[in-house]
Amino acid sequence: MELISVRINDFLHYVGVNDRDTHLFENLWPLENGVSYNSYLINAEKTALLDTVKITKVSDFTAKLRAALGDKNLDYLVIHHMEPDHSGAVSTIRELYPDVQIVGNKRTIQYLEEFYGITENILEVKDGETLDLGDRSLTFYTTPMVHWPESMVSYEPKSKILFSQDAFGGFGALDGTIFDDEINLDFYHSETRRYFSNIVGKFSKQVQSALKKLAGLEISMVCPVHGPIWRSHPEKIIELYDKWSRYEVEEGVIIVYGSMYGNTQRMAEVIARELAVQGISNIKVFDVSKTHESYILSEIWRYKGLILGSCTYNNYMFPLMTKLVNILDMNKIENHVLGVFGSYSWSGGAVKALKEFGEKGKYDMIPEVVEAKCAACDEDIIGLRNIARTMAHKLKEDRLTELTDLLDN
Template sequence: MKLLSVKMNDFLYYVGVNDRDTHLFENIWPLENGVSYNSYLIVAEKTALLDTVKITKVSDFTTKLREAIGDRDLDYLVVHHMEPDHSGSIETIRELYPNVKIVGNKKTIEFLNEFYGITDNLVEIKDGESLDLGSRKLTFYTTPMVHWPESMVSYEEYSKTLFSQDAFGGFGALDGTIFDDEINLDFYHSETRRYYSNIVGKFSKSVQFALKKLSPLDIKMVCPVHGPIWRANPGKIIELYDKWSSYQVEEGVIICYGSMYGNTQTMAEVIARELAEQGIKNIKIFDVSKTHHSYILSEIWKYKAVILGSCTYNNDMFPVMSNLVNTLRMNKIENHLIGVFGSYSWSGGAVKSLKEFAEDGKYELIEPVVEAKCTAKEADIEELKKLAKNIADKLKADR
């Protein structure tokens, strides 16, 4: 009886692992609920392992793999993506199964050499080519820059399963459940959007290209390398990735502020109240010093308008606000309204920098830009209300 691996159907096993120890994904993004590293084993006339896991979890991984494969040898190791949280255990697999052939595209093979010095027992696969496993066959489709240049997916026609590497993945460990029909999708929806916006979002145009490329396939199950496996409703995760990668947004406003002594925070509260009085219901305020920018970016990805406010710190933005702005700049978000406000004491700088950011990006800057000296006076408050009303009017015009 298989106790640790999960038999998914008559030929496919789940041999992935959970990571509840790592605090920061890529040493940047908080993992309050952990993350999974998914790996799959095909057992047909030939055997094929699809991706490995982060080296820190290699013991659990190899235990599951040995249980699933039994006394069979491992014929192939398919590498869809070379990021070390998926390729980190390749050397261990080669030690356990010296005859294994590693399957990857040209760029994968370059990375194998650069990361691990691997130059032998390699099978180069090209876009559209297949790997014959006997009664099962994997066909490969390159998906460059989703989200590395060597990234590719594979499709098993008999079960109509897409092995999608980082695409369609999400944060969150799999707590005893691995399939979409076993889990609370509300939680995974939020963590999947946070994963998309922070890890994949910059490459949204490449995601759109990949979605079009894969659209002719009849997909009954999606098996990513992070997060749940989509067997009950694979169209749901594909639909979400299409929505996020085409910058489809909902009516709402995200207000982010950086404040040392509360004056800029007060300005944010004035804007929020006026938005509410103008009939906007989805309003969220974030103190950038308290909320990690990965959560803020996820919410900005969801809603149409973002308003950024910063106190001046050494003639520029508050440093934590600057971190958020750099994240937004890196991810090249489109189809958003943006408002800017802030405060200063003896010399300005923050609002100027925020305005330059808004004008340089693919945002629609909504006037007025509001800057208060020390604290917001009556005239400043009126300008803040005007900013809120103008954004609300834009949002309501799209209803």
């Protein structure tokens, strides 16, 4: 059966593919709902393929590309980002179209040789340079560390389309729907935030730099390499990335615990209940042994309050809590209030490690810490409730500040 590309407009085709087979993105992050690898063909006086796909999906990809090209030859292959889920089919494209010229920046050219041994028929472009395609053109803007050193975007000025590589992308296969006006945005909002927090969030400062760099462009459509094409409301995805990369959060608390026999879990339940009593409605409690850190990280990115609890395991944190804390440390999250608690049997260590993590990070730490021996006693329960009360007080202070700012404006 012939696979047909999707015509976006009179010169642009979508030739991307869905991946519902891979369990873990980057062999780390769950893909319960799959992921798309988006590629685009500009069919102007000159033809240009914008990025490829993961090599495991090359057959469907090349079938769509042939259908979109028809009898034409492929003049250019533009590589915005060298990560193999987008550059994996580069060698295949060169075999199919031996005369194709590969377009990339200096770092791209370096990676081309190091990944694929490609050194010939390459056109280097610099920041701000334009590739002439006849009746269309592409202007390139480097966006280093969003989220690799060679990352760049391109802009077609006549149609005002931004080809944004991994920026403005999201998890989730495109289930028949390709454009933002065709999809359930509630579903993609969650998967897009999870993608941002898992993949791009560590580079939030670089995202802000890229947004400032592109601020002068009039953008009518955003074409990322993952997730839907934003043709009706491109400003929505740009606003979300701006919000998340500024660490803008909502009122609410994420409680994450690691517990072997239930004692630390019971401590988490005490805190959660007291938060509700204190008027906090957005409360989510996660067992780090059950919920993958991908989803926990996404929720932490959303809400201001974070409370971590761990039993002691071999004089340190519970191993899966250690994994989560390492991921949080790597992401350098800002604008959060942090509380910690835990338990031990014969020798502590977990609470000390959680405190050290919080103190070296950019967290507003709640002073009171509870470390129960074996099971929480009455005094520990009072301390846990105090953690919740302090958290609620800090969140309500923010609520009042926001209300005051709104009234002043």
